[in-house]
Amino acid sequence: MRMNSLQMKRKLEQRLENPEWNSSFNRDKDIFRVEWKETRQGVSITIPNVIAKYDQHGEAALDDLEYHVKEALKIMNETHDLSGAEKKILPVIRATSFPRKTKAGKQLVYTDHTAETRIYYALDLGNTYKLIDIEMLTNENWTIDRIKEVATFNVRSLMTNLKKDTVAENDYYFLASKDGYDASRILNEAFLEEMKANSKGELAIAVPHQDVLIFADIQNETGYDILAQMTMKFFAEGRIPITSLPFLYEDKKLEPIFILAKNRPTRKDK
Structure with missing residues (x-):
């Protein structure tokens, strides 16, 4: 029962x-x-x-x-300092629907990313992390630009081990280290450029939830349908869902796309 x-x-x-x-x-x-x-x-x-x-x-x-x-x-119930903890500041990706304030009314620090995603900033505490709010910056005379610079630098040091799966002649790569920052690797531009350089077809990227990053080397029409199904499944199962829409990666830009069954994707207007 x-x-x-x-x-x-x-x-x-x-x-x-x-x-x-x-x-x-x-x-x-x-x-x-x-x-x-x-x-x-x-x-x-x-x-x-x-x-x-x-x-x-x-x-x-x-x-x-x-x-x-x-x-x-x-x-x-704890007080956390940013100064002296620079190496523990990392970006986290969230949906644009994610709250901009804590339930206690504190304004969170964030920057825009895509039409579907936003970047927040976290202080890593080992087994978990705390999202950084404006009050924390003010108390230590930090700027948002400084937080962004430190976090972007730190995300480049995270490991980028991938698992590969080939379906219908399309290659899919999965990063799931379960460190809380898997989706954050989408901000490692050098990593994305490396994947683009090694792709045989069009490169698509998905961040369906916080704990996975998916690359898709799309080499035929079927590849888009497989990616759409895959992304939706991960999105539905994720503890912290982000977006069910994948992105095309071209010219160092991420464009959210709708994938229509049996058709090429269409870009989502921002």
Whole structure:
């Protein structure tokens, strides 16, 4: 029998019990929230989504959720400095629909990327990271340009090991190191130029979610359809989805494209 919302709420209460936290349940919206008593900063959890993952993966899904919620709450209650931690500043790719402010109302640091994606900046904390906000910059007299420069430099040092798969005479390359910055490698221009130089056909790139980067060396019409299906599947399964639209990479530019079945792609107007 499928677990209902109240049963899942009780499970979450047991796993996320802490004398310094408050928990609440919005029955109308099916949202369970855990927050610090003192600051009211916290994490909201959509119960139906948790139940869906629990149906698929059982207690392992709750283990993963518990870990990430506790890490998020821990980070919210810490003070982090940028100075002296320059090597730990990295870019992260998000959808343009991603919030520009934290739930506490702090303006996040970001720069535009494509019509589908935006670049945010993170301070790596080992097992997780904290998105950098304007207040952090102001406190240390940093500029957005400095953050961008440091993060862009650091992303070039990340490994770029790829796995290759050939389908219907088209070559697909996957980068999935699970370090939280797989999609961020799309900002390593030297890496993209190397892939372009070695491609036999048109080079397409996809970032369906945070933890994967896909290159496609498209050599026939079927290659586009395969890429579209592949990207949509990854997008649906990702913990932090970004975009189901791939990009064509030409002249050092990324152009979002719609891929129509049995047809060449059409560029999406910005």
